[in-house]
């Protein structure tokens with residue numbers, strides 16, 4: 035079976051979380067480069083991951099902008 039034609043969908047989660055070893059990571063990257071279908075999947079998966087990260091952040095808790103300009107004498 036030709037491995038390079040197999041879709042990497044089931045590995046995208048692991049890929050996005052950095053859980054794959056270098057060899058598989060490289061394989062997924064190469065596949066994404068040549069396969070628009072899996073690239074879309076990867077985009078969506080990373081968006082979900084991003085939303086989860088944002089959702090887990092404390093709401094409306096922005097840090098005060100610290101003044102970086104020193105007052106002139």
Ligand SMILES: [Zn+2]
Pocket residue numbers: 040041042043065069071072073
């Ligand atoms: Zn694919």
